[in-house]
Amino acid sequence: MNCLVTGAAGFIGSHLCERLLQDGHTVKGIDSFSDYYDRSLKEGNVAALKNHSRFSLVEADLLETDLDALMEGMEAIFHHAAQAGVRSSWGKEFHIYVESNIRATQALLEACRYRELSRFVYASSSSVYGDTRDLPMREDSNPQPVSPYGVSKLAAEHLCYLYHKNFSVPTVSLRYFTVYGARQRPDMAFHRFIKWALTGHPLQLYGDGGQSRDFTHVSDIVEANCLALYAPVVGEVLNIGGGARFTMCELLELLEKIMGKRLSVERHAVQKGDMRHTGADMTKAHRLLGYRPRVPLREGIVDEYEWLRRLHCGPRESNRAPGSLP
Amino acid sequence: MAVSQELLDILACPKCKGDIYLNETQDGLRCDACKLLYEIRDDIPIMLIDEAKPIED
Numbered sequence: 001m002n003c004l005v006t007g008a009a010g011f012i013g014s015h016l017c018e019r020l021l022q023d024g025h026t027v028k029g030i031d032s033f034s035d036y037y038d039r040s041l042k043e044g045n046v047a048a049l050k051n052h053s054r055f056s057l058v059e060a061d062l063l064e065t066d067l068d069a070l071m072e073g074m075e076a077i078f079h080h081a082a083q084a085g086v087r088s089s090w091g092k093e094f095h096i097y098v099e100s101n102i103r104a105t106q107a108l109l110e111a112c113r114y115r116e117l118s119r120f121v122y123a124s125s126s127s128v129y130g131d132t133r134d135l136p137m138r139e140d141s142n143p144q145p146v147s148p149y150g151v152s153k154l155a156a157e158h159l160c161y162l163y164h165k166n167f168s169v170p171t172v173s174l175r176y177f178t179v180y181g182a183r184q185r186p187d188m189a190f191h192r193f194i195k196w197a198l199t200g201h202p203l204q205l206y207g208d209g210g211q212s213r214d215f216t217h218v219s220d221i222v223e224a225n226c227l228a229l230y231a232p233v234v235g236e237v238l239n240i241g242g243g244a245r246f247t248m249c250e251l252l253e254l255l256e257k258i259m260g261k262r263l264s265v266e267r268h269a270v271q272k273g274d275m276r277h278t279g280a281d282m283t284k285a286h287r288l289l290g291y292r293p294r295v296p297l298r299e300g301i302v303d304e305y306e307w308l309r310r311l312h313c314g315p316r317e318s319n320r321a322p323g324s325l326p
Numbered sequence: 327m328a329v330s331q332e333l334l335d336i337l338a339c340p341k342c343k344g345d346i347y348l349n350e351t352q353d354g355l356r357c358d359a360c361k362l363l364y365e366i367r368d369d370i371p372i373m374l375i376d377e378a379k380p381i382e383d
Contacts, residue, residue, distance in 0.1 A: 028333070032374065050370075056329075057369075057370050058337065058373055059372045060373035060374065061374060064341075064374070064375060065340060065373065066338040066340075066343055069337070069338055070336060072336055
């Protein structure tokens with residue numbers, strides 16, 4: 001299939017491009033290389049892809065691009081471009097979230113109205129749940145976002161549904177639960193913790209460490225996207241999680257085992273907009289997508305650790321992380 | 327890998343949505359209407375208005 005991946009140079013987008021190419025698809029990528037984080041990381045994400053004969057990449061803003069031309073010949077859209085980051089979505093910065101997450105999604109959906117497409121896969125987020133009372137969260141739980149970021153992702157989800165309802169755009173929204181792994185964004189917890197630990201700085205922890213997350217390895221997210229291409233999921237919203245919840249304290253213990261040393265931690269107040277717990281009920285994803293997470297946290301975190309170690313400390317002869325788990 | 331003709335065929339000036347053309351040195355895309363040059367760096371067309379360079383005749 002001819003696939004368009006938005007956010008192709010990003011954390012999840014770049015892994016997805018690789019998998020789609022491996023599966024024999026032709027991939028057109030678009031990314032604005034926004035300055036939310038270091039460009040060099042994004043360039044690193046696509047370095048291996050650029051020489052692939054079935055891959056092309058354009059650096060462009062979705063809201064300034066001729067989307068009709070971009071979509072010519074495309075059969076599937078994987079919409080991962082977004083302004084990410086819960087904590088940055090307050091105050092004057094919110095307009096960036098409206099433009100990048102709501103308006104850009106609407107523009108893409110408008111361009112899909114009269115096209116023959118197989119799928120439009122939208123990358124949503126567990127942030128849409130917010131203060132919902134259910135744990136694990138189910139897709140029919142009442143979403144109550146507690147961050148403007150969560151609101152923007154939920155609004156785009158609703159746009160996906162209504163363009164399906166009104167114009168038969170074959171959308172499916174996947175709610176990702178805290179994705180981690182090699183190429184994770186530098187504003188995310190694992191990346192920060194491991195980088196601080198590798199560079200000898202104390203880890204900055206917000207809250208009491210009892211908050212928990214359903215961490216999902218990026219390869220499981222990519223698998224869910226590939227399953228969504230063919231599964232009967234049009235018009236649906238599906239949770240994509242890692243299969244288990246871990247508190248930040250448990251995560252810190254795991255990191256200490258992997259790194260083979262005690263880590264220094266400095267505690268700070270809870271950040272506005274942070275959810276206390278997330279956990280995915282994946283009954284629906286299993287039933288409709290055939291999705292099961294494959295990578296346990298103790299294995300997936302070594303993947304991210306090794307990537308960050310190479311990034312900050314250079315290559316090492318041994319491939320095994322000190323104290324890495326069997 | 328040079329920029330493919332297929333990709334070049336679908337790109338348009340993000341400012342005026344008009345046609346753009348590969349320049350003589352094949353390292354940029356010209357919009358003659360807007361007098362802007364969108365650079366191609368590392369085989370990636372940079373189709374961002376803020377990054378475009380004015381063309382001086």
